[in-house]
Amino acid sequence: MTLLWLSLIVLIPLAALFLKTTELSLDQFLRIVTGPRVAHALQLSFGLSLAAAAVNLLFGSAVVWALVRYEFPGRRVFDAIVDIPFALPTAVAGIALTNLYAENGWLGRLLAPLGIQVAFTPLGIFVALVFVGLPFVVRTVQPVLEDLEAELEEAAATLGASRLTTIRRVIFPAILPALLTGFALAFARAVGEYGSVIFIAGNLPNVSEIAPLLIVIRLEEFRYADATAIAAVMLVASFLILLAINLLQRWSERRTRGY
Amino acid sequence: MSDQPLTLPGYPSRTGYPPGMRAFRTPSMVLRQVKPASDARADPTPMRWAIIGITIAFLTLFVVIPLINVFAQAFSKGLEAYVAAIGNADALAAIKLTLIVAAISVGLNLVFGIVAAWAITKYEFAGKSLLITVMDLPFSVSPVIAGLVFVLLFGAQGYLGPWLQAHDITIIFALPGIVLATVFVTFPFVARELIPLMREQGTLEEEAALSLGASGLRTFFKVTLPNVKWALLYGVLLCNARAMGEFGAVSVVSGHVRGETNTMPLHVEILYNEYQFMAAFAVASLLALLALVTLVAKVMLEGRAAKE
Numbered sequence: 001m002t003l004l005w006l007s008l009i010v011l012i013p014l015a016a017l018f019l020k021t022t023e024l025s026l027d028q029f030l031r032i033v034t035g036p037r038v039a040h041a042l043q044l045s046f047g048l049s050l051a052a053a054a055v056n057l058l059f060g061s062a063v064v065w066a067l068v069r070y071e072f073p074g075r076r077v078f079d080a081i082v083d084i085p086f087a088l089p090t091a092v093a094g095i096a097l098t099n100l101y102a103e104n105g106w107l108g109r110l111l112a113p114l115g116i117q118v119a120f121t122p123l124g125i126f127v128a129l130v131f132v133g134l135p136f137v138v139r140t141v142q143p144v145l146e147d148l149e150a151e152l153e154e155a156a157a158t159l160g161a162s163r164l165t166t167i168r169r170v171i172f173p174a175i176l177p178a179l180l181t182g183f184a185l186a187f188a189r190a191v192g193e194y195g196s197v198i199f200i201a202g203n204l205p206n207v208s209e210i211a212p213l214l215i216v217i218r219l220e221e222f223r224y225a226d227a228t229a230i231a232a233v234m235l236v237a238s239f240l241i242l243l244a245i246n247l248l249q250r251w252s253e254r255r256t257r258g259y
Numbered sequence: 260m261s262d263q264p265l266t267l268p269g270y271p272s273r274t275g276y277p278p279g280m281r282a283f284r285t286p287s288m289v290l291r292q293v294k295p296a297s298d299a300r301a302d303p304t305p306m307r308w309a310i311i312g313i314t315i316a317f318l319t320l321f322v323v324i325p326l327i328n329v330f331a332q333a334f335s336k337g338l339e340a341y342v343a344a345i346g347n348a349d350a351l352a353a354i355k356l357t358l359i360v361a362a363i364s365v366g367l368n369l370v371f372g373i374v375a376a377w378a379i380t381k382y383e384f385a386g387k388s389l390l391i392t393v394m395d396l397p398f399s400v401s402p403v404i405a406g407l408v409f410v411l412l413f414g415a416q417g418y419l420g421p422w423l424q425a426h427d428i429t430i431i432f433a434l435p436g437i438v439l440a441t442v443f444v445t446f447p448f449v450a451r452e453l454i455p456l457m458r459e460q461g462t463l464e465e466e467a468a469l470s471l472g473a474s475g476l477r478t479f480f481k482v483t484l485p486n487v488k489w490a491l492l493y494g495v496l497l498c499n500a501r502a503m504g505e506f507g508a509v510s511v512v513s514g515h516v517r518g519e520t521n522t523m524p525l526h527v528e529i530l531y532n533e534y535q536f537m538a539a540f541a542v543a544s545l546l547a548l549l550a551l552v553t554l555v556a557k558v559m560l561e562g563r564a565a566k567e
Contacts, residue, residue, distance in 0.1 A: 001374060001378075002371070002374055002375045002378045002379075002390070003390070005371050005374075005375075006375075006390070006393060006394065009439070009442055009443055009446060010393065010394075010396055010397060010443065010446060011393065012412075013405075013408035013409060013411075013412055013443070014396070014400075014408055016408055016411050016412050016417075016418060017404070017407065017408050017411060019418075020411050059313065059317045062310050062313040062314055062317070063313075063314045063317060063318065065310050066310045066311050066313075066314035067314070069300070069302070070307060070310070070311055072311045072315075074315075078314065078315065078318050080554055080555075080557075080558055081318060081322050081323065081326075081554075082318070082322075083554055083557070084322050084326060084550060084554065085321075085322065087497075087500050087504075087550035087551075087553050087554055088326070088504070088546070088547060088550045089503070089504025089505070089506060089523075089524050089543075089546045089547075089549075089550070090504070090506045090507065090524075091504075091506040091524040091525075091527045091528055091543070091546075092329060092504070092524070092527065092543040092546050092547050092550075093325065095329075095527065095531050095536075095539055095540065095543060096325040096326070096328050096329045096332075096540075096543070097325055099328060099332060099536070099540075100324065100325060100328050105328075106324065106328065107324070127321075130321060131321050131322075131325070134321060134322065150299070150300060153299045153300050154299040154300075156299070157299035158299070163301075163302060163303060166299075188398075188399040189399075191401070192399070192400060192401025192402065192403070192404070193401070194401065194402055194403050194506065194507035194510075195402070195506035195507050195510075195524070199528075199531065212401050212402075212403040212404075212507065213403075215401075215403050215404070215407060216403055216510070216511060219407065219410065219511065222416075224410075224411070224416060227407060228407070228411065231401075231403075231404045231407050234401055234404060235400065235404060238396075238399040238400050238401070241399060242392065242395065242396070242399050246392060
């Protein structure tokens, strides 16, 4: 029964997408996905998602370190709000960020004199993608860092390692698989993100138009073949990311067992 | 919140900390307590301050300010305008539709989630890890694609479109389509919360109940279900939050008919695109409130689960 329901809701619909793609010849398919507008949208989506996931990796590491290792006022509140980008509907995040970074918004007003425009530019898309990817690195690394034995660090210190060396040679390798998993999850989420991006993006073709939006536009124009081809490219990318995450998890399990 | 230091095993009195060990507070609710900083784990003070500073600045900039902004904009024209915006007929219709969609989708995924978690953790079968991977697919698939696949299946030009039209059934641009898309994107939530917990608990208790003569169903309701009730409740909450807030997938299949197939997030979009910013933020504030309530409930449930 599990399998039947899974097939009905997930597998058959996804299979339909690939079936639809096979109606195109390879030549047609390539012409669609390498067309300038589609190619730009795909590049923009993947490129900005990668950048946003990298920012989340960097700042997420700081956040998780502070939450697990330090005591500071408001720690519990900050720990709880890490989940907000998860729980807040994307459309709400979208209009809130747009409003903030618009020229007369709270933050846009501060940035305008510096000549920085965020809303309705690719930079705005980047901000939205950082927002939606924020919980992933923190929540993947947090349990691993919490479970890390104090003895490891004590042993390193006893053997004369400086704090920095301990972090670099003992702690970092131990949390590396979790860091990479969090990075991959944030990346996967950002690539497919739609709701929080379309408000702030400005959606200019060839400038700030993301791939998921282009799928919607093609659908509304009843150009199903085009929409399906773009979707197929993105779906294959999701599969690959999912595969990478699975391999990472297996790697990390092997390592924990090795200790 | 209690200011009393934790009694550590081996140190009988509450003040009996060995010299050099910092007394620390007992967190009342969620977080595991920060381990007392032994010297080997103490970071240099500048690093400490820098990391705490970065954390607070980053989370404030990206999470706290946007969240406050939602409520500030919603109430920017006063309470009366806020109430009027929410009491608007189209807004009420959107709220009603959202509640209906969420109720159906959460119900379906609740049943499926329990069955799937039960099958995965209590039985051995081939292809189990593949099944778990496939179940997670909706997490990594773009919501737009989730909507698209149902248009390809059930839309007027879709594979089943002609047959549906012949039998006068509409799925796309109507309630069934919205529910299908929502079920798709919320598919893994309940099962994912249950699987790790049920795996940890194993099958011993069930086997005991069965060997004492309880029926399978009775075992499930008297043994399995009570063991996982908090995780189950949390899964349902998450599933519900996502179901009510889903935008991309629903947007593709809904058809955007005001007062008919517009859920709350879609209504927010329409209002915003019509430059009715305050009204958009008013409806959005309800959704933001839902997110906050979900998080508070999460914190409380985690505390409850930890206590047991």
